[in-house]
Amino acid sequence: MTETTTPPRSEPLLTVDNLSTHFTIGAGRLRAVDGVSFSLQPGQTMGIVGESGCGKTVLSRTIMRLNLGNNIHTSGHVNFLGKDLLNLPMSEMTDIWGQEVAMVFQDPMTSLNPVVKIGRQVHEHVRKHLGASKTEATELAIELLKSVRIPEAETAIDAYPHELSGGMRQRVSIAIALACSPKLLFADEPTTALDVTVQHQILNLLGMQQQERSMAMVLVTHDLGVVAGRTDEILVMYAGKIVEQAKTAGIFHRTSHPYTEALLRSIPKTDQPSHTRLAAIAGRPPTLITTPKGCSFSPRCPYAQQRCFEEEPPLTESDQGHLTACWYQVGTAENREAWETNLASGRLATLAVAEGQIVDETAVKLTSGDS
Amino acid sequence: MGKILIVRLARLIATLFAVSLLTFLLVEQLPGDPVIALLGPEGLYDWDTVERIREELKLNDPTLVRYGRWVGDVLQGDLGKSYITDQPVADAIRDRVPVTLELALLATVIAAVCAVPIGAFSAYREGGRLDRLLSGFTTAALSIPGFVAAIFFIWLFTLKFNWFPSTGWNRITDKGLWANLKTAILPASALALAPLAVNARLIRADMIGTLKEDYVLSARAKGLKSRYILMRHALRPSALTAVTVFGLQLGGLIGGTVVIETIFALPGLGTRLISAIYQRDVLMIQGITLFVATVYVVVNTAVDLLYLALDPRIRRQ
Numbered sequence: 001m002t003e004t005t006t007p008p009r010s011e012p013l014l015t016v017d018n019l020s021t022h023f024t025i026g027a028g029r030l031r032a033v034d035g036v037s038f039s040l041q042p043g044q045t046m047g048i049v050g051e052s053g054c055g056k057t058v059l060s061r062t063i064m065r066l067n068l069g070n071n072i073h074t075s076g077h078v079n080f081l082g083k084d085l086l087n088l089p090m091s092e093m094t095d096i097w098g099q100e101v102a103m104v105f106q107d108p109m110t111s112l113n114p115v116v117k118i119g120r121q122v123h124e125h126v127r128k129h130l131g132a133s134k135t136e137a138t139e140l141a142i143e144l145l146k147s148v149r150i151p152e153a154e155t156a157i158d159a160y161p162h163e164l165s166g167g168m169r170q171r172v173s174i175a176i177a178l179a180c181s182p183k184l185l186f187a188d189e190p191t192t193a194l195d196v197t198v199q200h201q202i203l204n205l206l207g208m209q210q211q212e213r214s215m216a217m218v219l220v221t222h223d224l225g226v227v228a229g230r231t232d233e234i235l236v237m238y239a240g241k242i243v244e245q246a247k248t249a250g251i252f253h254r255t256s257h258p259y260t261e262a263l264l265r266s267i268p269k270t271d272q273p274s275h276t277r278l279a280a281i282a283g284r285p286p287t288l289i290t291t292p293k294g295c296s297f298s299p300r301c302p303y304a305q306q307r308c309f310e311e312e313p314p315l316t317e318s319d320q321g322h323l324t325a326c327w328y329q330v331g332t333a334e335n336r337e338a339w340e341t342n343l344a345s346g347r348l349a350t351l352a353v354a355e356g357q358i359v360d361e362t363a364v365k366l367t368s369g370d371s
Numbered sequence: 372m373g374k375i376l377i378v379r380l381a382r383l384i385a386t387l388f389a390v391s392l393l394t395f396l397l398v399e400q401l402p403g404d405p406v407i408a409l410l411g412p413e414g415l416y417d418w419d420t421v422e423r424i425r426e427e428l429k430l431n432d433p434t435l436v437r438y439g440r441w442v443g444d445v446l447q448g449d450l451g452k453s454y455i456t457d458q459p460v461a462d463a464i465r466d467r468v469p470v471t472l473e474l475a476l477l478a479t480v481i482a483a484v485c486a487v488p489i490g491a492f493s494a495y496r497e498g499g500r501l502d503r504l505l506s507g508f509t510t511a512a513l514s515i516p517g518f519v520a521a522i523f524f525i526w527l528f529t530l531k532f533n534w535f536p537s538t539g540w541n542r543i544t545d546k547g548l549w550a551n552l553k554t555a556i557l558p559a560s561a562l563a564l565a566p567l568a569v570n571a572r573l574i575r576a577d578m579i580g581t582l583k584e585d586y587v588l589s590a591r592a593k594g595l596k597s598r599y600i601l602m603r604h605a606l607r608p609s610a611l612t613a614v615t616v617f618g619l620q621l622g623g624l625i626g627g628t629v630v631i632e633t634i635f636a637l638p639g640l641g642t643r644l645i646s647a648i649y650q651r652d653v654l655m656i657q658g659i660t661l662f663v664a665t666v667y668v669v670v671n672t673a674v675d676l677l678y679l680a681l682d683p684r685i686r687r688q
Contacts, residue, residue, distance in 0.1 A: 066592055098594030105592075110585040115607045115682055124603075125593035160683040176593065 012039040012079075013216050014063070014184060019076035021055075021062045030287075032058040034240040035076075042183065043214040045207075047227030047248070049263065050237035053285055056220045057106075059237070060186045063218075064103060065093055081183065098125040102177035104206075106189040108169035112161040118145075118172055119157030126179045144175040148205060167198035171205065178209055185210070185217045191226065203230060224263055228252065236260045239286050239296035242315060246322040256324035256331065258301045265356075282352045295326070302350040303328045303338040379675070383668050388442075390664040391657060395438045398653050405454045406430070408650040428454060441657060450661075451654035453647075460658035463643060468662070470540055470639035474631070475624035477555055478562035483617070485567050490574025490613075491601045497579055505571070512568035521561035521634045528557060538636040558635045562628060566620040570613045577609035584608075607681055614681065618674030622667030 021033040032055045040046050048056045061067050063078050065085060078085040081100060088096070105111035112121060122144055123137035132140065138157065145153035148171040161169055170190060177185055187206060191199035207230055210217050219227055227234055227248065234251045236244040236259065244257040255261045262281045283300035295301070298308040307327050315325040328338045342350035406424045407415065425431055429440070444451055450460035489509070493502040515523075529537040535557050541550040581587065582605055590600045629641030636642075640659055647655035678685055 064592065066588060094594045094596060096594065097592055103589070103592045105585055105589055107585065111589045113586040113590070113604050113608070114684060116604065125595055128596075128599075129594060162684050173589070176589075 013042045013044075013081065014040040015077075015079040016063060017077040017079070019059070019062060019078060020074065021058050021067065022073045024071045024073070031240050033062060036235075036237075036240075036242055037076075038235060038242070038245065040184070040216050040218065042216055043210075044233070045210065045217045045219060045231040047231035047234040048218060048220045048237060049222065049224055049227060049234060051222060051263075051281075051285055054237045055240040056222075056237050057188055060103070060188055060218060060220050064097070064101060064186060066103070095129070098182070099129040099180045100182055101184045101186070102180070102182040103186040103188060104170070104173050104177045104190045107193040108161075108166055108173050109193065111173055112169055114161055116160075117157065118159050118161065118164070121161075122157070122172065122175050122179060125176075129180050140179070141175075144179055145172070147209070148172070148175045148178075150175070166194050167202065170194060170198075170202050174202070174205060174209065178213070181213060181215070183215060185215055186220070187217060188220045189222070190219075192222070199226070206230075224251075225267055236263070241296065241325065242323070243297065243325045244323065245315070246319070246324075250319065250322045254319060254322065254331065256318050256322065256329040257297075257326050258303050258328075258330055259297050261330050262300075262302075262353075265353075277356070279353075279356045282349045300349055302342060302347070302353045303330075303335055304347070304349070305338050305341070379672050383672060386668050387661065387664055391442070391445075391661050392438060394657060394660045395441070395653070396434070398648075398651070398656055399434050401648075401651060403651050405651040405653060408652070409455050441654070445661070450658040453652050453655045455650050455652050455655075460655055463655060464640065464658060464662050467638060467640045467643045469542070470637055471625060471628050471632070471641060473551075473555055474559050474562060474628050474637070474639065475621060477559035478566065478624055479617070479621050481559060481563035482567040482570055482620070485563075486570035486574060486613070487606065489567075489571040490609075491578055491606060493571070494575045494578035494582060494609075495597065495601055497582075502575075509568040509571050512564045515564065517561050517565060518630050518634055520564050521558065521631055524557045524561055525634075540635075540637045554635075554637075558628075558631045558637060561634075562624060562631050566617075566624070569616060569620070573613040573616060574606075574609055577612055578605055581605045581609045610681060611678065614674060614677055618671045618677075622670045625666050625670075626663040 016039065017037050019033060019036045020031070023030040023032060034055075036059060038046070048059065050056045058067065062074055063080075063085065065088075067074075074086060076086070080096075083092075083096070085093075085096075112118075119138060119141050122141040123132070126132050126140055127134070127137045141157055142153045145156055150156050150168060150171050156164070161172070164172065170193075174190075185206075190206065191202050194202060203226065206217070206219075209215070219231060221227055229248075231248050234244075234246065234248050235242050236251070236257060238259050244251065244255075244260045246254075246256075251260060252264070255264060259281075265279045266281060268276075268278055281300055286296055286299070294307075294309040294311055295304070295313055298304040301308065305328060311327070313325045313327045315323045318324045318329055328335045339350065343354060404421075406421050406428070409424070410417070410421065429437065432440075441451065450464075452459050453463065489505050493505040496502045512520075525537045528534045535553050537557070539554055541547075541554045543551040578601075587600060587605055590604045595604075625640075627641075628637075628639055629645055631637075632639040632641040633645070640663070644656065644659045646652075647659065
């Protein structure tokens with residue numbers, strides 16, 4: 001647990017290359033993840049952001065090979081610690097799970113076994129992976145529970161999950177994930193099921209443990225606010241594809257993709273007066289069975305032009321290390337022009353955004369006039 | 372907890388009253404007479420003797436008076452004597468019960484030991500070849516009546532392989548465990564078949580649900596082996612339905628070994644009950660029925676308490 005500063009350009013810990021996960025279901029093929037590539041350096045944090053159903057959970061589970069079922073087709077490559085994860089025999093996979101790569105699940109109410117004591121859930125895989133004796137493992141479990149700030153860890157190991165609060169349970173899940181000191185941790189919406197105050201504590205705890213252990217982390221969330229100060233890099237996913245990928249600061253300060261912009265717009269702000277309507281993104285995400293020709297965000301995009309409905313934009317580097325898949329990137333002259341055209345022609349998605357902005361501006365004027 | 376136990380106990384006693392009264396009234400409705408059964412056909416020509424014996428056995432009193440007397444005796448620990456053989460009913464039960472109890476327990480153990488892996492692995496391989504094969508087996512086991520299976524077992528294991536005897540019973544106390552098991556294994560297996568199939572199906576159905584739970588996925592993500600996950604994580608939450616039925620089955624087996632005991636000519640409670648019914652031996656019928664009902668109710672109460680062991684969430688209430 002020494003604090004090592006990772007050299008800036010080392011071998012990546014995880015490389016994902018052109019990864020696709022398709023489900024065959026009655027109506028056809030559901031492209032949950034479609035051609036995703038990225039890499040992660042040791043000790044770094046990657047945020048994966050997107051709406052529900054955009055494929056972010058399937059992506060992390062595919063990388064971990066936790067998709068259960070036989071109607072799944074995966075293609076592409078996942079390289080982790082020099083191993084080709086997708087083609088590894090299951091017997092070797094069980095040695096990697098829990099030991100090299102671990103996962104914290106979304107809902108601590110369901111991800112802990114209700115009929116197994118906390119202690120055993122924390123240390124059973126330690127005994128399997130590290131061959132620890134029962135007493136050693138129990139001591140380790142207590143130590144782990146203490147490190148995730150669970151009060152009275154000595155008695156907590158004999159408790160059942162239902163005897164703990166949601167936040168405490170998520171701490172237990174984190175302790176379980178950290179037990180064998182993995183090199184990579186997937187946190188799949190780790191705070192979605194928790195109260196806002198507890199969310200903050202859990203995220204801080206994750207960040208702290210990550211730094212202490214110099215562990216890499218993939219933080220999956222639908223909330224850009226969650227990843228804001230906690231990640232090195234962010235992937236924005238839409239309809240199973242990466243639409244924007246950049247350093248965290250780049251995503252927030254030089255937003256290039258209209259979808260990312262819309263996500264940022266939809267975060268409620270505290271300086272808005274009460275009863276301001278939330279800025280939602282008009283329309284719904286496409287069903288991934290029949291992805292539209294062209295850009296999959298085009299039906300909901302305020303800037304969409306004819307080209308967007310016909311040709312799919314490739315993921316190109318718009319800035320140093322900043323990748324975006326859009327023909328009319330936010331902040332460009334083409335984008336401004338597309339906006340004016342759509343406003344003039346009365347495109348609904350465009351009008352909705354414009355209306356929101358007008359409401360915003362008048363509201364701000366009203367409040368400043370009052371004070 | 373104490374309150375629950377008192378309520379359970381009251382319910383238990385009420386059940387036993389109801390069972391014994393119903394049995395008494397039913398036997399009363401049967402045609403025939405214990406005295407005729409005792410004397411044989413000659414009794415029909417000797418009404419004086421018949422009347423005398425009826426008077427001695429107080430069979431001429433009204434039904435409810437006799438039932439009340441029987442209840443009074445039972446409450447004092449006296450189950451009465453057989454009209455026919457004069458043997459105390461308690462002795463008859465004590466004599467016969469080890470056979471029936473052993474058969475029932477052995478059958479239950481066989482059913483449980485086989486049902487758990489069959490249910491668990493067919494759930495794990497849901498829809499696969501193994502699952503379909505095991506489903507076929509459980510369907511067959513359910514649809515074949517116990518006595519047909521018994522006859523098949525006798526044909527296979529006695530006539531073809533000559534591994535086990537087809538009839539008779541060796542007491543553990545007389546001939547030792549191995550000789551005893553040799554006579555017990557075939558009837559117990561025949562008895563076990565139906566509960567085995569039912570339990571395997573229940574466990575499979577519940578387990579399929581359990582395996583979709585998040586905590587099973589998180590157990591996988593910890594790198595635990597499939598067998599460990601099935602047995603240590605998924606089995607207990609999937610066992611509640613099976614355990615409920617398990618209690619009913621064990622109770623049912625104790626009262627329901629009649630046919631199998633008859634096929635294998637075993638000196639159990641079932642065969643004794645049958646002969647008592649043929650002879651209208653009211654007190655014997657009453658005694659055995661009361662015993663079987665008691666075991667049944669007690670076992671099921673115990674099963675209710677077993678839930679507490681299986682699911683810690685119930686313990687709090």
